[in-house]
Amino acid sequence: xxxxxxxxxxxxxxxxxxxxxxxxxxxxxxxxxxxxxxxxxxxxxxxxxxxxxxxxxxxxxxxxxxxxxxxxxxxxxxxxxxxxxxxxxxxxxxxxxxxxxxxxxxxxxxxxxxxxxxxxxxxxxxxxxxxxxxxxxxxxxxxxxxxxxxxxxxxxxxxxxxxxxxxxxxxxxxxxxxxxxxxxxxxxxxxxxxxxxxxxxxxxxxxxxxxxxxxxxxxxxxxxxxxxxxxxxxxxxxxxxxxxxxxxxxxxxxxxxxxxxxxxxxxxxxxxxxxxxxxxxxxxxxxxxxxxxxxxxxxxxxxxxxxxxxxxxxxxxxxx
Numbered sequence: 001x002x003x004x005x006x007x008x009x010x011x012x013x014x015x016x017x018x019x020x021x022x023x024x025x026x027x028x029x030x031x032x033x034x035x036x037x038x039x040x041x042x043x044x045x046x047x048x049x050x051x052x053x054x055x056x057x058x059x060x061x062x063x064x065x066x067x068x069x070x071x072x073x074x075x076x077x078x079x080x081x082x083x084x085x086x087x088x089x090x091x092x093x094x095x096x097x098x099x100x101x102x103x104x105x106x107x108x109x110x111x112x113x114x115x116x117x118x119x120x121x122x123x124x125x126x127x128x129x130x131x132x133x134x135x136x137x138x139x140x141x142x143x144x145x146x147x148x149x150x151x152x153x154x155x156x157x158x159x160x161x162x163x164x165x166x167x168x169x170x171x172x173x174x175x176x177x178x179x180x181x182x183x184x185x186x187x188x189x190x191x192x193x194x195x196x197x198x199x200x201x202x203x204x205x206x207x208x209x210x211x212x213x214x215x216x217x218x219x220x221x222x223x224x225x226x227x228x229x230x231x232x233x234x235x236x237x238x239x240x241x242x243x244x245x246x247x248x249x250x251x252x253x254x255x256x257x258x259x260x261x262x263x264x265x266x267x268x269x270x271x272x273x274x275x276x277x278x279x280x281x282x283x284x285x286x287x288x289x290x291x292x293x294x295x296x297x298x299x300x301x302x303x304x305x306x307x308x309x310x311x312x313x314x315x316x317x318x319x320x
Contacts, residue, residue, distance in 0.1 A: 008140030010262040016148050016217075018254025019155040020210050022247045024228055025207030026159075029246040031079075032236070033179045034199035037087050038101045040233065041108035043225035045204045047115060049075045049211030050220035055119075057130040057215075064131045064216065071212035072205045079204020080197050082107060108226075116222045125222065130214040151213050157208070161249055166243070175199060180237065207232070230276060234283040234304070235256030240293025248294060253279050 028042050049071040056067035085106050090100060124319060133145035166172035177185040178195045186192050211224065234253050237244025260278045264270035286293055 005140035006266075007141030007179060007259070007262065010258040012139060012142040012144055012148065012260030014255045015251065016151055017258065018040060018193060018251035020228075021159070021235045021253050022155055022232045023210040023213075024207045024232040024245040024252025025239065025250050027164075027203040028232050029236045029239065029241050029243055030199060030206070032241055033243070034175055034203075035083065035091070035196055036085065036097065036100075037083075037091075037104065038097060039087075039231065040101065040104040041082060041111060042104075042204070042207055043229040044108050044111040044115065045075045045079060045207040046211040046214070046225035046228055046232075047112070047220065048078055048225075049208030050215045050224055051115065051124070051127070051209075053221050054127045054129045054215040055124060058127060059104075059122075059124075064119055064129060066299065067218075068209065068212040072209050075208020075211070076201040076205035078111075079208075080199045081205070083196060083200045087194075110161060112226070119222070125213075126219050128219040131216055135217060137243035138224075147213070147216055154209070154213075155247070158209075159244075160311070162202075162243065169197065173194075183319060205215075220234045230283075234279045237283050238286050238293050238296035242293070242295055247253035247286055247293035253282060 024046060027045070028039060031037055031042065045141055052071040052074050053064070053067045056062040057064060057071055060067075062070070086103055090103055095103075100111040100259060116125070119127075121245075135143045135145050136149065137144045155177055165171075166176065174185065174190045174195050175198070177188065177190055178192050178199075182192050185195075207225070212221070214220070214224065231250075231253060235250040236246050238249030239247070257275050257278045261270070261272050261275040264274075265272055
């Protein structure tokens with residue numbers, strides 16, 4: 001019972017952190033699926049969302065809900081600007097994925113220093129929203145706050161809404177067609193440039209939303225998004241760069257980190273500062289053994305991995 005009480009806190013917080021990872025990674029996956037841009041500059045959208053929400057509450061006196069909506073809107077617009085100014089012109093010129101990746105790194109650095117130049121004169125290099133999480137209940141040694149409930153619930157609602165959009169609307173079908181084959185989609189009468197803009201807006205709004213929520217949880221600084229970049233890509237890689245897989249990947253990474261570092265710290269004295277190593281190890285393992293991430297996950301595949309080599313080989317031959 002003592003262990004369960006101690007474990008309650010890390011598990012509760014892992015679901016909160018996993019929601020942040022899921023939102024950030026889902027935006028990255030959405031953009032990559034439709035436009036094939038491996039966008040390292042996506043990290044700065046988290047920073048922008050966080051700064052907009054925090055400054056809106058601190059300096060402009062807005063309530064937290066309007067501040068979050070403003071953060072989502074501005075992050076979405078900045079994402080569209082990314083594509084219009086940098087990625088779409090490169091794509092039209094036939095640039096490779098490597099060129100787009102390098103361009104995204106440069107764009108991310110540029111945006112980061114622009115944000116720094118804007119906030120530094122006002123003394124906002126480190127700022128936090130004027131709203132603090134409120135404890136709703138205690139579970140063991142952990143606490144559930146209104147931020148836990150809001151972030152996790154919002155993530156679930158967004159997943160449901162986007163699922164319905166992808167599967168039930170013409171826009172969702174157009175996005176899937178563009179992601180699959182943009183040339184064929186264009187010949188079929190789909191305005192792929194409009195689809196790109198919508199994909200970029202939605203894909204940028206999600207990390208912007210995550211940043212806005214983070215401004216309630218902790219302080220915002222210009223390197224916030226950069227520090228989250230590893231986890232953003234880890235969630236997408238674990239999820240196989242599929243939307244639903246990335247959402248699940250975010251929670252897998254969050255829980256693995258939270259619970260893993262708890263046991264490592266409790267029983268082996270490992271410093272909690274090493275928790276990013278867990279995400280890095282998971283990401284490397286996925287790239288080595290299951291490059292398609294959760295897309296490769298199936299009951300038959302798991303049986304094949306767990307089955308002894310001799311039996312596996314004979315079963316395969318026998319099964320034709």
